[in-house]
Amino acid sequence: MSSALNLSHEPVTKIASGKLTMWAFLASELMFFSGFFGAFIVLRNSNYEVFKAGSEQLSWVLALVNTFILIGSSLTMALAIYHLERQNTKLFRAFMGLSILGGFGFLIVKYFEYSAKYHHHLFPGQEEHTIFFSFYFLMTGFHAMHVIGGMIPMAYMLFRSYGKGGYPYPVKVETLGLYWHFVDLMWIFIFPALYLIFP
Amino acid sequence: MSHDHGNVLPSYLKVFFTLMALTLLTVAAAKLVHFPDVAFIPGYVINIAVGLAIAVVKVTAVMYIFMHLKFDNPMLRFFVYVPVFLFVVLSFALNILEKWTYHH
Numbered sequence: 577m578s579s580a581l582n583l584s585h586e587p588v589t590k591i592a593s594g595k596l597t598m599w600a601f602l603a604s605e606l607m608f609f610s611g612f613f614g615a616f617i618v619l620r621n622s623n624y625e626v627f628k629a630g631s632e633q634l635s636w637v638l639a640l641v642n643t644f645i646l647i648g649s650s651l652t653m654a655l656a657i658y659h660l661e662r663q664n665t666k667l668f669r670a671f672m673g674l675s676i677l678g679g680f681g682f683l684i685v686k687y688f689e690y691s692a693k694y695h696h697h698l699f700p701g702q703e704e705h706t707i708f709f710s711f712y713f714l715m716t717g718f719h720a721m722h723v724i725g726g727m728i729p730m731a732y733m734l735f736r737s738y739g740k741g742g743y744p745y746p747v748k749v750e751t752l753g754l755y756w757h758f759v760d761l762m763w764i765f766i767f768p769a770l771y772l773i774f775p
Numbered sequence: 776m777s778h779d780h781g782n783v784l785p786s787y788l789k790v791f792f793t794l795m796a797l798t799l800l801t802v803a804a805a806k807l808v809h810f811p812d813v814a815f816i817p818g819y820v821i822n823i824a825v826g827l828a829i830a831v832v833k834v835t836a837v838m839y840i841f842m843h844l845k846f847d848n849p850m851l852r853f854f855v856y857v858p859v860f861l862f863v864v865l866s867f868a869l870n871i872l873e874k875w876t877y878h879h
Contacts, residue, residue, distance in 0.1 A: 596851075599851050600854060603854040603857065604858075611865075614869050618869045618870055621873070636806075640798065640802055644798065650791075650841055651841075757841045761834050761837050764830050764834050768805065772801065772805035773805065
């Protein structure tokens with residue numbers, strides 16, 4: 577008799593249950609960010625001048641650097657999964673480490689960006705561009721929290737991989753990878769929406 | 776668990792360089808090019824449409840290759856299609872309602 581209680585895979589779809597759950601979570605995340613984008617589009621159209629003036633205060637160069645960092649971090653994450661599935665623990669560690677570094681790099685650039693905005697009194701509650709900067713801080717702030725939220729389990733997996741036999745659960749890394757790519761994906765929309773589309 | 780779709784490394788690198796190039800293209804299209812008005816469509820709308828189109832291409836590449844939608848069970852794609860559809864409906868509905876409410 578074969579074991580009746582193997583719950584790691586759903587029998588019909590053959591999708592690992594953790595992965596399926598992550599996709600459901602990402603679908604809800606997509607709707608979460610959709611709310612911001614929907615409101616952003618409407619208020620932008622009715623307060624075009626305010627949004628344009630606000631956007632001109634942002635540094636698109638820093639955002640461009642951050643885009644490169646996140647895309648690179650997405651690639652190293654994909655490579656980390658690739659090497660873990662082939663039991664190449666050393667390369668897994670290297671690429672996972674690079675992905676975490678990418679997260680740190682992103683947050684450091686973000687820190688400089690935020691502190692510049694603070695010094696110039698560009699934040700909600702001030703007299704000028706308030707509505708634009710509400711969106712700016714909400715959208716980039718939630719995004720930055722997602723970056724931090726991804727780095728914590730990534731650091732844990734890297735730490736665990738130094739134990740005997742390396743990190744034993746490739747599917748978990750793959751599932752976390754989905755989340756990490758999603759963070760990159762959200763940034764791909766936030767970057768043009770906030771920094772670029774006000775000609 | 777481990778699903779081999781041949782060697783995926785070349786496609787990872789291809790996606791990576793495509794994303795980098797398209798990012799530069801978005802910036803160039805937004806900062807250097809000011810599209811002229813075409814018929815009843817104002818130029819700035821074309822600028823936005825171009826930026827959005829590039830972003831959609833980039834996101835599709837990330838989802839299909841990095842997130843394995845291309846290789847995994849096609850059922851997973853509905854987790855993307857449905858929210859995206861709802862988002863498009865939401866944006867249009869909000870915009871139209873806003874216009875009806877305040878501009879008529």
